[in-house]
Amino acid sequence: MIVNLPLFPGYVFIRIHPHEGMRVVKTSGVVGLVGIHGQPTAIADQEIESLRQCVLRDGNIQPHPYLSIGRRVRVKNGPLAETEGILSRRKGRFRLVLSVHLIERSVAVEVDAADVQPI
Numbered sequence: 001m002i003v004n005l006p007l008f009p010g011y012v013f014i015r016i017h018p019h020e021g022m023r024v025v026k027t028s029g030v031v032g033l034v035g036i037h038g039q040p041t042a043i044a045d046q047e048i049e050s051l052r053q054c055v056l057r058d059g060n061i062q063p064h065p066y067l068s069i070g071r072r073v074r075v076k077n078g079p080l081a082e083t084e085g086i087l088s089r090r091k092g093r094f095r096l097v098l099s100v101h102l103i104e105r106s107v108a109v110e111v112d113a114a115d116v117q118p119i
Helices: 019-027 046-055
Strands: 063-064 073-074 083-089 093-100 105-111 117-118
Touching: 046 083, 046 093, 063 117
Parallel strands: none
Antiparallel strands: 063 105, 073 083, 073 117, 083 093, 093 105
């Protein structure tokens, strides 16, 4: 059995023109738009693209406590090549932690330490 769960429950990522925000907020079930000081704010394209690549190429993504500080690396080989994140080690295994800073959420995917390089 395959069970698909959202990476970040309660969040839906959309690409809209800034003036369309009110129309989105009026949609049934929408509570609000993510923002800073009450102003809708876009999540960095690189963060969204890294998540998308991990889902498409690896798919074995696990929730991870939010990380904003750590050893930043770029994957240089394999299906996640060019993906950037923070390298974490747990139980002898290396994980690439991808964070969406605006919502302070992270996920992790296992990587081979030989496939990453410091940024």
